[in-house]
Amino acid sequence: SFRPRRQRKNDPQLPPGPPALPIIGNLHMLGKLPHRSLHQLAKKYGPIMSMRLGSVPAIVVSSPQAAELFLKTHDLLFASRPMLQASLYMSYGNKGGLFRSMALTGAASGNCALYNFFLRRKLRAFNIADYVPFLGAFDLQGLTKRMKSFSKAVDTILEKIICEHEREARWKKKQQMKDFVDVLLSLMNQPMTSNEEVLYTLDRTHIKAILIDMIVASFDTSATTIEWTLSELLRHPAAMKRLQDELQTVFGLDKMVEEKDLFNLPYLDMVIKESLRLYPVGPLLLPRNCMEETIIDGYRVPKNARIIVNAWAIGRDPNAWSDNAEEFLPERFADTSIDLRGHDFQLLPFGSGRRGCPGMQLGLTITRFVLAQLVHCFNWSSQMVCCLMSWT
Numbered sequence: 001s002f003r004p005r006r007q008r009k010n011d012p013q014l015p016p017g018p019p020a021l022p023i024i025g026n027l028h029m030l031g032k033l034p035h036r037s038l039h040q041l042a043k044k045y046g047p048i049m050s051m052r053l054g055s056v057p058a059i060v061v062s063s064p065q066a067a068e069l070f071l072k073t074h075d076l077l078f079a080s081r082p083m084l085q086a087s088l089y090m091s092y093g094n095k096g097g098l099f100r101s102m103a104l105t106g107a108a109s110g111n112c113a114l115y116n117f118f119l120r121r122k123l124r125a126f127n128i129a130d131y132v133p134f135l136g137a138f139d140l141q142g143l144t145k146r147m148k149s150f151s152k153a154v155d156t157i158l159e160k161i162i163c164e165h166e167r168e169a170r171w172k173k174k175q176q177m178k179d180f181v182d183v184l185l186s187l188m189n190q191p192m193t194s195n196e197e198v199l200y201t202l203d204r205t206h207i208k209a210i211l212i213d214m215i216v217a218s219f220d221t222s223a224t225t226i227e228w229t230l231s232e233l234l235r236h237p238a239a240m241k242r243l244q245d246e247l248q249t250v251f252g253l254d255k256m257v258e259e260k261d262l263f264n265l266p267y268l269d270m271v272i273k274e275s276l277r278l279y280p281v282g283p284l285l286l287p288r289n290c291m292e293e294t295i296i297d298g299y300r301v302p303k304n305a306r307i308i309v310n311a312w313a314i315g316r317d318p319n320a321w322s323d324n325a326e327e328f329l330p331e332r333f334a335d336t337s338i339d340l341r342g343h344d345f346q347l348l349p350f351g352s353g354r355r356g357c358p359g360m361q362l363g364l365t366i367t368r369f370v371l372a373q374l375v376h377c378f379n380w381s382s383q384m385v386c387c388l389m390s391w392t
Ligand code: HEM
Pocket: 081, 099, 100, 110, 111, 113, 114, 213, 214, 217, 218, 219, 221, 222, 225, 280, 281, 282, 285, 286, 287, 348, 349, 350, 351, 352, 354, 355, 356, 357, 358, 359, 360, 362, 363, 364, 367
């Protein structure tokens, strides 16, 4: 738990921040859309702001320069994720962290934050039990109950998928076994080694944890990006027309968009960057944990403080994006080299550094492919969308 240590006069201070209430700290200030509330507070207290969320000290980072300090200059200190309650129920004891270890050798594991991401997006909640642990037992938000029933339902589905694959594997030839679940099953119970040292052995629970990681991390993120982009294109017919023209020039009207041609669509890339700038799917990225007390920009950052990077606020920072930062204007990316890989700290929809999104390429390919097909095959209008929405 967080107990402020006794300060000497010349000790570096915590960053400025709003006064906190007993027990709940600043939790009441987060509101329904925490990224917006934190953005407003950062206007008053600055781009490195300290708060207390229940018993947890938190540092909120809201400018590209500050983000660079935390995610690049001192990346190693902030490369771990906090342990959240969601991981108990939704990540098979956090075995999904293996997914990252398998994909990126040497990276620290610990993916429970992903479930919090899911929780916040799907159940629309900040889990109070993560910040005021003694309230966890009361399940005031009803989240524990929902997480338990969710994880039970998901386990049933995953078991079904795995059993089907195991049944089919018995009669399929080796070269026919080629989907993701087949590959994982073929690795099951085989010790993974590096320099003769056994690193881990993949068991059935690991496979389920990896699959749920994939589902949580990839489907909803890509689908939400596609939705936001399409809705902005509908509100900006000139951008929609320019994108359709680009697609018609590259593919004509008789050919379907194919994956291999996706890298030949510069305007589509600008549209997606602009949409992710204004509507990052994880507006506060995933929280990180400060591993050691440290001094950043003259401020003290306590050990175990939660680091929250407000990518939403950074994407709308007028100092980085000029006064039209709130407008949807894909052309702003023409003649710039700003990309999405996390090196340009004014644009961080996939985070940055060691804990940046390992699925960025897949997410972008899905988003590009689906958007290109939707815009190439159909003429869209806002009345049409209203009509479609009234059917669902
Ligand atoms: C448009 C699609 C996507 C967006 C916008 C997105 C965004 C993000 C963001 C913001 C983070 C947190 C990064 C940080 O804290 O610095 C993250 C983490 C992660 N993403 Fe993605 N993501 C997308 C697609 C995917 C896909 C397709 C996969 C898997 C196939 C994936 C797997 C992960 C994993 C495993 C993490 C946790 C990384 C860690 O804790 O080390 N994501 N993603």
